[in-house]
């Protein structure tokens with residue numbers, strides 16, 4: 001069983017041009033940070049990967065790269081059970097200037113846990129950038145140094161974000177309306193082009 005999304009039920013939240021223009025602005029801010037020359041960029045898989053790829057190519061300063069992946073955690077009745085790294089760091093971060101790149105901060109649980117994990121490994125500096133901040137859903141007070149867009153409580157897909165692993169490849173951000181999701185057998189999710 002999988003959900004079916006009809007074309008009309010995905011609306012465009014941010015066009016590819018809007019995203020790319022904001023990514024360039026974020027890169028200018030990051031280039032201006034006073035941290036040492038080289039940034040050690042840590043991407044949070046999978047959602048943050050698309051944003052990370054555009055962001056690092058817009059930066060003027062040199063970067064090194066690493067990735068972590070985290071298990072889904074919690075549920076409606078137990079939202080803050082401990083997350084778990086399903087992919088750990090390849091390299092140590094001691095005395096490095098670290099930038100964590102996320103696609104979205106929602107409840108804040110993922111980033112909060114990750115920042116504690118990274119802080120314990122003694123980076124010289126540790127900062128965060130998230131493309132999207134869904135502040136209305138925040139349950140854990142977590143520091144996000146730089147935010148691309150603050151959004152309402154929409155179900156957002158595209159540009160790395162998924163619904164049942166689909167839509168990550170879209171160059172724009174779309175909003176899926178709950179009414180647009182219905183269960184059917186062997187359904188195909190419509191390919192969408194919005195700009």
Ligand code: PRP
Pocket residue numbers: 044045046047048071072102103104105106107108109110111161162
């Ligand atoms: C998403 C997103 C963040 C996290 C944010 O990951 O990429 O890592 O949720 O939610 P939170 O603030 O409530 O913790 P998801 O678990 O959907 O995995 P994915 O990135 O592989 O899609």
